Amino acid sequence: MTSAPAPRPALDPDRIAAPDGWRVEVTEATPSTNAVVAERARAGEEEGLVVVTEHQTAGRGRLDRVWETPARTSLTFSVLLRPDVPAQDWTWLPLLTGYAVQAAVADRIPEIALKWPNDVLVEERKLAGILVERIETPTGPAAVVGVGINVSQTLDELPVALATSIELETSERVDRTGLLGQVLGSLHGLQGLLGDTASLRAAYTDVCSTLGREVDVHLPGGPDGVEVRRGEALAVDDRGALVVSTGEGTFTVGAGDVVHVRPRQ
Incomplete structure (x- = not known):
């Protein structure tokens, strides 16, 4: 008989290390953080809004797949960005986001890699999913960058059979508050690569396990x-x-x- 998992601590808003100019809001539950951020963007919200939820009840992945996990077991959040790059370079944003997540977790799981375009894998097991949506707003186009990272799920709690979590891979407890700061810092710090897609392409290719397959x-x-x-x-x-x-x-x-x-x- 499998024992029940230990209680998961809530995120601590006072300890979240938000990048300069970014504003983090934590909610207990919401159907979709992407939908919340998209609505705020259409109402004129500036770049840098981050909405995090402890429990996303109707999340979507690529191709409208459902992505839902138990409360406080994941990092589920969306970021509002307004990239100042040519329209043709927006196609790199999902790949950049995957690369930023991979870079933030690589010190814990060295085998972590990317499946094109932006799934984050450990071998063939999915650790994180990403959904980037471009929306039109009164002040110009905006990107809603949604990220879901499996943190403490047990095998029975994972959303799909071929998935994993950070704690399953490392056998160590993870402070989700600290991890959130790391991932946000990675995404913020790597945004400049959207203006240098040659360097982004080289960096992405280096960690993409799809190539050669x-x-x-x-x-x-x-x-x-x-x-x-x-x-x-x-x-x-x-x-x-x-x-x-x-x-x-x-x-x-x-x-x-x-x-x-x-x-x-």
Whole structure:
């Protein structure tokens, strides 16, 4: 019989190390932090708002997948950004966010890597998910950057079978308040790479475990509404798209679901 997990402490707003100019608000529960931040952005909120919830009850991942975990077991938050870069470089924002999360946790879990475009993995187990949404506001376009990191879930509490948490990987208790400060600091500090996508591309490629792998790319189309194309993931191009090689040539994937078929040799 599995024993019940120990009580999880709440986030301590007084100890959150927010980057300069960023404002962190902690809520006990909300359906979606992305929805809250998007509403605030449309009402004129400035860049730097961070909304964190102890329990997200209707979170969404990429492709509208449900992402929900027990209260106080995760870091679930959204950040409002207004990137001052050309529109074509906004495609790098999801990849940058994944890279920032990976960099913030790498000292605890050296094997941590990224699956294109922004899933954070330990081997093939998902540790964190990211959803970036571009919205129009009265003062111009804004990005709502949503992040969900599994922190203390047990195997029974994980949202999907092939997932993991920081505490499962390290066997150590994690202070979520301190971890939140680390992740926010990483995202804040790396924002400048949006203006230097060549450097961002090199840094991202270095920690992306998708490259060199055989992958199945799920795209809209086909008789069942989904077309699956298999090939080898060769590179990330200068817009952040994945370049895949097949027997019929290469193609690029700007948006789609990518599944790793075999482990890297």
